[in-house]
Structure formats: structure tokens, C-alpha cells
Amino acid sequence: MEKINIICVDDQQEVLDSVMRDLRPLTPLVRLEEASGVADCLKLMEQIDDEGDMVAVVISDQVMPGESGTELLGKVASDKRFAGTRKVLLTGQATHADTINAINEGQVDNYVEKPWQPEKLLSIVKRLLTLYILDKGLDHTEYMPILDNATLFSKLR
Amino acid sequence: MSVQMPLPDEITRPLRRINQVYFSDPARTLEVPQGKVLVHQGEECYRMFLVKKGLFAAFRQAENVAGLDLPAESSSRGYEAFRAEAGSYVCVQSFFSRMYRSSYNIVALEDSEVCYIDDTTMAVDAPFYGPFERQFLPVIIHELAARNSRIFTKAAEKEEALRLVQRSEMSATLAQLSAGIAHELNNAVGVLSRRTEFVAQSLEEYLEAEDKCNAELFRAGVEDNSYASASDLRSAARYYERELELPQEAAKVMAHMYPDTELGRKQTSRFIRNLRRNYRFWELGHDLRDMKIASKLATGIVRAVKMLGGGKSTREPGVDVEQTIKDALNLLHNQLKHLTVQTTFSPLPPITADATELVQVWTNIIKNAYDALMQDQTPNPRICISTGILHTEGHRLLPSDYITVTISNNGPAIAEENITKIFHPNFTTKKLGLDFGLGLGLSIVRRVIDSYRAAIEVRSTEEETSFIINIPTTQIHGEN
Numbered sequence: 001m002e003k004i005n006i007i008c009v010d011d012q013q014e015v016l017d018s019v020m021r022d023l024r025p026l027t028p029l030v031r032l033e034e035a036s037g038v039a040d041c042l043k044l045m046e047q048i049d050d051e052g053d054m055v056a057v058v059i060s061d062q063v064m065p066g067e068s069g070t071e072l073l074g075k076v077a078s079d080k081r082f083a084g085t086r087k088v089l090l091t092g093q094a095t096h097a098d099t100i101n102a103i104n105e106g107q108v109d110n111y112v113e114k115p116w117q118p119e120k121l122l123s124i125v126k127r128l129l130t131l132y133i134l135d136k137g138l139d140h141t142e143y144m145p146i147l148d149n150a151t152l153f154s155k156l157r
Numbered sequence: 158m159s160v161q162m163p164l165p166d167e168i169t170r171p172l173r174r175i176n177q178v179y180f181s182d183p184a185r186t187l188e189v190p191q192g193k194v195l196v197h198q199g200e201e202c203y204r205m206f207l208v209k210k211g212l213f214a215a216f217r218q219a220e221n222v223a224g225l226d227l228p229a230e231s232s233s234r235g236y237e238a239f240r241a242e243a244g245s246y247v248c249v250q251s252f253f254s255r256m257y258r259s260s261y262n263i264v265a266l267e268d269s270e271v272c273y274i275d276d277t278t279m280a281v282d283a284p285f286y287g288p289f290e291r292q293f294l295p296v297i298i299h300e301l302a303a304r305n306s307r308i309f310t311k312a313a314e315k316e317e318a319l320r321l322v323q324r325s326e327m328s329a330t331l332a333q334l335s336a337g338i339a340h341e342l343n344n345a346v347g348v349l350s351r352r353t354e355f356v357a358q359s360l361e362e363y364l365e366a367e368d369k370c371n372a373e374l375f376r377a378g379v380e381d382n383s384y385a386s387a388s389d390l391r392s393a394a395r396y397y398e399r400e401l402e403l404p405q406e407a408a409k410v411m412a413h414m415y416p417d418t419e420l421g422r423k424q425t426s427r428f429i430r431n432l433r434r435n436y437r438f439w440e441l442g443h444d445l446r447d448m449k450i451a452s453k454l455a456t457g458i459v460r461a462v463k464m465l466g467g468g469k470s471t472r473e474p475g476v477d478v479e480q481t482i483k484d485a486l487n488l489l490h491n492q493l494k495h496l497t498v499q500t501t502f503s504p505l506p507p508i509t510a511d512a513t514e515l516v517q518v519w520t521n522i523i524k525n526a527y528d529a530l531m532q533d534q535t536p537n538p539r540i541c542i543s544t545g546i547l548h549t550e551g552h553r554l555l556p557s558d559y560i561t562v563t564i565s566n567n568g569p570a571i572a573e574e575n576i577t578k579i580f581h582p583n584f585t586t587k588k589l590g591l592d593f594g595l596g597l598g599l600s601i602v603r604r605v606i607d608s609y610r611a612a613i614e615v616r617s618t619e620e621e622t623s624f625i626i627n628i629p630t631t632q633i634h635g636e637n
Contacts, residue, residue: 013386013387014447014450014451016387017443017447027405027406028404028405028406031405032409033391034387034390034391035387035388036386036387036388040386040387040388043388044388044391065532
């Protein structure tokens with residue numbers, strides 16, 4: 001069966017570790033992956049697609065050396081292979097312009113400010129994951145323990 | 158000093174005639190040796206002069222103006238109002254206004270020669286060239302133009318002085334603000350950093366007494382200094398999934414503990430069976446490691462902010478600048494292991510300074526160079542530091558000798574649009590890891606440099622970026 005991936009992107013390993021830890025309750029039903037920057041994330045997504053797997057959510061930091069989180073999310077948004085992929089910007093220092101770009105170019109589904117509340121981040125990701133699974137017409141019963149019930153009910157009603 | 162706009166030909170041609178006709182009588186030509194006063198301020202004077210050779214300066218003495226306290230350096234001969242080189246006229250206003258009283262002390266700065274007319278001089282060729290005043294109109298215009306350009310120069314100087322005042326007001330506000338923040342944060346950060354150490358130590362002692370193996374794992378987590386990238390971790394995880402036939406979650410855990418697959422492969426099957434349990438101790442240690450790193454960073458930030466807020470500065474004579482550079486290099490010893498540092502020291506006179514402040518300046522500049530080299534991954538990274546003495550020439554008000562310190566690196570050029578911003582607080586290009594930039598480093602440098610009345614210059618090309626700092630060897634006291 002194809003695997004569902006959730007990718008976290010941050011150039012600071014310490015931050016990446018924390019995000020991964022907070023999302024750990026989602027494993028092993030989905031696969032958590034980490035990337036250290038835009039190029040690394042795109043490489044990873046390429047690889048996941050080659051293996052026939054899916055990317056449900058990308059959670060990216062904004063300020064990174066080289067390209068920014070908004071640029072990454074914009075690239076993901078315009079890539080047909082990842083049409084349903086949900087996008088989260090996780091940042092502590094986005095400017096007003098960054099925020100506008102995130103919405104217009106990056107088409108973010110959610111914006112989380114650092115420092116974040118673990119439960120809140122987890123519930124956001126669960127909600128986006130639920131939407132992805134329903135969008136793709138996957139068998140949601142397999143993922144029940146990690147789905148957002150409210151979203152599930154409102155969509156299935 | 159004053160830059161005069163060139164006058165049009167219609168003015169200069171008549172001027173040449175006037176100089177020829179009125180200012181060439183040898184009987185009315187005077188030699189004025191250097192230092193001699195041509196006319197005293199307030200003195201009756203019925204003459205107007207043309208400077209034929211040499212250079213004069215006009216000084217104006219304050220006339221007992223209430224509340225006006227002139228600085229000591231200018232009290233002896235008053236403030237300098239203007240200079241008159243060959244071709245200039247002196248005492249034009251006093252002559253044509255019929256006041257016949259000079260407003261300035263006119264002093265020869267070089268051995269000079271002047272020629273004069275006085276109130277008995279008659280118009281030459283009046284039927285053709287018109288009356289005396291008409292003939293001298295170009296001289297008056299010349300004088301007006303000169304005065305005008307003098308006013309422009311003064312206005313520009315005032316603008317610059319105002320800009321400096323504004324900047325120092327800005328940094329004063331920033332200093333107060335940051336001193337307050339630093340004070341508030343200092344205690345909080347102190348508690349966090351001290352207790353993190355304490356918790357780590359107690360936990361280790363506790364685990365050591367309970368189970369040597371867990372203590373070992375915990376210590377490995379605390380002491381972990383592998384900086385595996387996310388993609389390294391992924392490939393290690395894939396390796397463990399494949400080679401040790403681990404489920405992906407377990408493989409990921411293995412990758413975190415042993416990014417080096419050679420080491421991970423050597424672990425016993427018993428260790429791997431208990432992986433989840435083992436990882437908990439390692440992770441606990443690793444968390445404390447991250448907390449230690451973060452609290453160390455926070456402590457450094459608070460210290461830097463305090464410095465920006467201008468902590469107590471005690472300046473004492475006899476400070477060895479070379480030693481402060483060596484101190485800075487020692488502080489950065491750990492980072493500088495990754496690159497070549499070349500030093501060329503010349504013998505320097507001791508100066509009056511606060512050694513800590515100087516160390517802070519060098520540390521910030523060197524650390525910046527290091528960060529730029531690392532971020533850019535410049536091949537054969539190199540930082541060169543040299544010292545020397547600069548002798549100034551000319552008419553400077555400041556002390557004549559400077560100690561000059563040049564710190565250069567072979568990193569990337571500073572982008573042109575950034576070069577004016579690098580000294581602003583909050584400006585940074587650093588983004589790497591925990592060592593991100595605060596944008597405080599160079600603004601602290603600027604503050605300290607300003608307080609020493611020193612100058613800092615940045616030269617940046619593709620090959621080399623240099624910071625050149627010139628510190629006057631004689632410090633003026635009571636400035637801070």
C-alpha cells in the first residue's frame with residue numbers, strides 16, 4: 001500500500017527535532033520525514049513520488065538560507081503531482097510582505113507562529129491530513145486513530 | 158574648505174582688468190610674513206586688499222556675547238570664518254560699506270603678498286568704464302559669490318552635525334531600551350541555564366546509581382555532537398530499514414542515535430530489541446543537550462544586549478591594543494580552528510581605553526568574518542589581522558596619531574545595497590542553525606568606535622572584505 005508522508009522543513013535541527021516529536025502521535029500510520037531546506041525538501045518529494053507514495057502535508061519554516069518557506073510552498077502548490085498537498089507555514093519572523101506572499105504565492109492552508117503549542121500544531125496537521133485523505137478518496141477507516149473527527153463528520157454528512 | 162563656483166567670463170574678464178589697473182602699484186604692495194596680522198578685528202581700515210601670493214585666514218573673536226561659551230581650542234584667536242588665497246579680495250565689505258572697520262583678524266598663514274587700494278583711489282578711465290563703484294561691481298559680485306558658497310558649506314556642515322546628533326540620540330534610546338531588557342532577561346536566563354546544568358547533573362548521578370547502561374545512553378545523548386543533516390538522517394534510516402529490517406519508526410530512531418551507520422551496525426540485537434526504551438534515555442540526554450546549547454546562546458545574547466546598552470565603561474591608560482586582539486582570538490579559539498588566522502603586529506603605543514570594549518569590537522568583527530566564510534563555504538577560509546600607526550597630516554583638529562587595526566577576510570563581498578546597512582541594529586544576513594545573527598554585533602562595534610572618536614571603514618571586493626579601524630592614541634576625556 002502506498003504510504004502517506006508528512007514533511008517538516010527547517011534549517012535548524014533542534015527545531016526540526018521538536019516538530020517531529022510533537023507530530024510523533026501520527027506515526028506509524030503516516031510517515032514523518034524531515035528536510036533541512038527547500039532544495040532538500042524538493043529532492044525528498046521527488047523521491048517519494050518516484051516510489052509512488054504521497055505527501056499529505058508540508059510544514060515549512062519561513063526564514064532559511066537560500067530559498068524561503070513561501071517559495072517552497074509556492075513550488076509545491078504549482079506542482080500537479082502534489083495538487084492535494086496541504087501546506088503549513090511555521091515561522092517566528094515573517095514580515096507583512098512574507099505573509100501576503102505566503103497566502104498569494106504559497107497558497108498556505110495554515111499559518112503557525114513560533115513558539116507553537118504542540119496540541120494545536122498536532123490538531124492542525126490532523127485536520128489537514130483528514131482533508132487530504134478525503135480529497136484523495138482513500139479509505140479513511142484505516143487512519144481513524146489520527147484523523148480529526150469534526151472534519152470527518154462534517155465532510156461525510 | 159569652501160568650494161567656489163566658477164564665475165562666468167563676463168565677470169572674470171573685468172576682474173583681470175581691475176587687478177591690472179588698480180592692484181599693481183609697487184608702492185601699494187605689501188609683503189606679509191607668515192603669522193603676521195594684516196588687519197585686526199574692529200581696527201579702522203580704509204583699504205581693500207587683493208591677495209597676490211600666499212594664503213590668509215580670517216578669524217573672528219566672540220564679542221562678549223552673553224551665554225556664548227566658546228570651546229578652549231578656539232578662544233586664542235577666535236573661530237576661523239574663511240580663507241583667502243591668491244586672487245581673493247579682503248575687506249570688501251568694510252571698504253564699500255564705508256564702515257572702514259574690519260570684522261575679522263586677517264592673518265597670513267604663509268609668507269604672502271598683497272596690494273591695496275584705499276579711500277583716496279580714483280576711478281581710472283571713468284568716461285569709458287563708468288564710475289568707481291560701477292567698475293568694481295564684478296569685485297562685489299565675486300565677493301558675494303564667495304560668501305554664498307561659504308554659507309552653503311556651513312549649512313552642509315551643520316546638516317552633517319545634526320545627523321550625528323540624531324544618530325547618537327537614536328543609539329541612546331536604543332541603549333536605554335536594551336539595558337532594561339537585558340536586566341529583565343538576565344535573571345530569567347540565569348535560572349534557566351543554571352538549572353539545566355543542575356537537572357542534567359542530578360539525572361546523570363541518579364541513572365548512574367540505578368543502571369549503568371541507561372546512564373551511558375543518557376551521557377551519549379548529552380554529549381552528542383554529530384551534526385548530521387536531515388538528508389543524512391533519512392539515508393541512515395533507510396539503511397537501517399533495509400539492513401537491520403527495522404520498521405521505519407525504529408529505523409528513524411536508530412538514525413538519530415547513530416547517524417554513522419558503521420557504529421549503528423555494531424549494536425547488539427538485544428540493544429535493538431529494547432530500542433524504544435534505550436532511545437528514551439538517549440533522547441532525554443539529547444534534550445538536555447539542546448537546552449544547554451539554547452541557554453548558552455541566550456546568555457550570550459543577554460551579554461551582547463547589555464554591551465549594546467553601554468554597560469559600565471572604565472577607561473584606563475596603558476591598554477595594549479595587541480593584547481585585546483589576542484584576547485578576542487582566544488575567545489573565538491574554538492570556531493577559528495576551522496580556518497587560517499594570520500596576524501601581523503607592529504609595536505603600538507599604549508592607549509587609554511576599556512580593554513573589554515576593545516575585545517568586544519574585535520570579537521564582533523572577527524566572528525562576523527568567520528560566519529560569512531562559513532555560510533559561504535569559502536575554500537581556504539582566511540582571516541588576516543594587522544596593526545600599525547597612522548600619522549595624519551594637514552589641518553586636523555583631532556590628535557595626530559592613530560592606531561590602525563585592519564581585519565580582513567577572503568569571504569564573499571558585502572552586497573552593495575547592504576554596505577550602508579551593516580552597522581544598523583537588527584540588520585543581519587546570518588541564518589545558519591543555532592548560531593543565527595541578531596544584527597547586534599556591528600551596531601555594538603559602531604557604538605564603541607564612536608565613543609572613542611575612532612573611525613571605521615569597510616572595503617569589500619570579490620577577493621577581500623576589510624574592516625579598518627583607526628583609534629586616536631590620545632583620548633579626549635569626559636565624552637561619555
